[in-house]
Amino acid sequence: QVQVVESGGGLVQAGGSLRLSCTASGLTFDDLTMGWFRQAPGKEREGVSCSTWSGSSTRYTDSVKGRFTISRDNAKNTLYLQMNSLKPEDTAMDYCAAVKNKGSWCNESKYEYDYWGQGTEVTVSS
Numbered sequence: 001q002v003q004v005v006e007s008g009g010g011l012v013q014a015g016g017s018l019r020l021s022c023t024a025s026g027l028t029f030d031d032l033t034m035g036w037f038r039q040a041p042g043k044e045r046e047g048v049s050c051s052t053w054s055g056s057s058t059r060y061t062d063s064v065k066g067r068f069t070i071s072r073d074n075a076k077n078t079l080y081l082q083m084n085s086l087k088p089e090d091t092a093m094d095y096c097a098a099v100k101n102k103g104s105w106c107n108e109s110k111y112e113y114d115y116w117g118q119g120t121e122v123t124v125s126s
Contacts, residue, residue, distance in 0.1 A: 002024070004022065020122075033051070033099050033103065038095065045095070068081060
């Protein structure tokens with residue numbers, strides 16, 4: 001049984017930091033391309049960042065470049081998203097997703113991912 005689980009969300013003041021974590025069980029972690037997505041109230045789910053299976057290639061949506069860093073530790077079966085300089089507009093439910101893909105690039109489109117977690121809520125107060 002495949003299970004993707006996010007953690008690390010919370011309430012933080014603008015300018016603060018959070019680190020999200022994601023584990024994926026039931027799959028071989030280093031077979032997976034993984035991504036972070038978020039969905040703000042009343043908006044569509046959008047891609048935030050993604051990482052190839054090795055972590056050697058990553059992508060970020062423009063609004064988080066320079067503030068967020070995606071990383072992974074395949075030995076710990078864990079994906080991370082370090083979020084710095086948080087803004088109120090970063091408030092959203094954040095989701096981790098995975099797809100079996102050992103390619104050399106990753107895609108931020110939600111349609112490319114097969115396995116999803118339940119989400120962890122990030123709230124940034126002004």
